[in-house]
Amino acid sequence: MKKLFVLICLTFSLSGFSQEKETIDFKRNELKGNALFLVLGAGEIAYERLINEDAGLGVSLFFVKEEDFDTQFSLTPYYRAYFGKKTAAGFFVEGFGMINSGNTGSYSEYDSVNQNYYTTEGKKFTDIALGFGLGAKWIQKRGFIFEINAGIGRNLFNSNSPEVVGRGGITFGYRF
Template sequence: MKNSLLCIACMFFFISGAFAQNDSIQDPYKKDNEIKINAVFLLVGAFEASYERNLSETSSVGISMLIPFDEENFDTDLNYYVSPYYRIFFGKKYASGFFLEGFGMVSSYDDRNSFFTGNEFDPTLVTTEETFTNVALGFGLGGKWVIKNGFVFELTSGIGRNIINNSRDNQDFQFVGKFGFNLGYRF
């Protein structure tokens, strides 16, 4: 009886040890979190960072935020944008390969108007500035490559349409675009 219990206990420890070995060996591609920076926008004077959460091997959700920091090179009235997205992957590896994306975008921009007042002998230049917010919906596509140590390379592009029209602004921002070469890390 004691020998049977001892054999059962030993088998239990060996089997649980074997399962523990299988649990500790994890596929390096099957990590769920990613942080990325858009290298293209860094070159032109804006900072865009993204966080992405892999839901399964074929889908993920994420959010990206862009903030311009160099007005000379990034010549736009954009103050920032925040863009949540959902992706469906068609690759063979976990959450990588070709993907389709649906995104939303909340953007803020300044509308500057300059005009002259007064008479022709004493003109005065007056500049007004208002800040507007737009909301857009769109779609995109791209490709994502993940290497074994967790580094991520991503090419992406997309187009969307603003669904809030500000009749007071003088600029015509009906469409928005997203593009970039993102570098990041999966953990």
């Protein structure tokens, strides 16, 4: 009877051990602003939702009123894969899509035959681009974020739009 009781106890105790993966609870939302564009007279805000410790999905909104930029508005969803030791921090690569619109810019030329200047007005465009980027993210214990990134993409559809689009900045934010 003792042997049967010991066997039953061992069977129940062995079935109590499971092999579930230990999950780490962490803050999953980030809100960021691009300080570099702010200095240049434009604005960019971004929101990122962390899927797990190594990946995140986000969207950024770029806007500018000045005519110094060809692209005056862009909406950019992106996916990032992180390779750092901390949760969603360190070196990352990203793939992005970009809906962008703006004006190709006007320019003036001098006509030496008629001895006067003439201005060619730019054309408005709206296009969709695909691209990739690289960067690094550092996070403080309290949740403050510093990020540097750069990327390049190519517009796909409109012949009036610039062939190549850029993405990048020096970003500050907060993880909550």
